[in-house]
Amino acid sequence: MTSAMRPCMSLTHIYLYPQAIDFRKSFRGISAIVECELGHNPFSGHLYVFTNKRRTKIKCLFWENNGFVLYYKSLEEDRFIWPRCEKEVITLNGQQINWLLDGLDISAMKGHKKLHFDSVF
Numbered sequence: 756m757t758s759a760m761r762p763c764m765s766l767t768h769i770y771l772y773p774q775a776i777d778f779r780k781s782f783r784g785i786s787a788i789v790e791c792e793l794g795h796n797p798f799s800g801h802l803y804v805f806t807n808k809r810r811t812k813i814k815c816l817f818w819e820n821n822g823f824v825l826y827y828k829s830l831e832e833d834r835f836i837w838p839r840c841e842k843e844v845i846t847l848n849g850q851q852i853n854w855l856l857d858g859l860d861i862s863a864m865k866g867h868k869k870l871h872f873d874s875v876f
Contacts (some may be wrong), residue, residue, distance in 0.1 A: 768801035
């Protein structure tokens with residue numbers, strides 16, 4: 756089965772809010788966090804990622820042309836491995852958000868370092 760409603764791997768502006776939020780908040784409450792606490796424009800089309808206190812749920816919010824889209828995932832038995840960070844927001848890429856949704860530890864997922872050379876000699 757494919758994951759039809761997953762965030763696109765090519766997304767470049769994904770922001771993870773490291774603290775837990777009250778999951779009774781709808782798109783209005785979450786967009787207020789984006790604007791008031793992060794100082795970002797919630798209408799920018801960027802993806803914002805939030806979790807609950809138990810780390811069993813994720814909400815992703817983004818603006819699409821004429822309305823907010825709210826993606827919600829709730830785990831039945833496991834917990835999401837949420838990054839620990841002192842920053843007020845963590846920047847992710849499309850691959851990292853999908854790893855997080857799959858239950859992987861994104862802080863441990865690192866590829867090989869990129870090498871750049873000017874000559875073979």
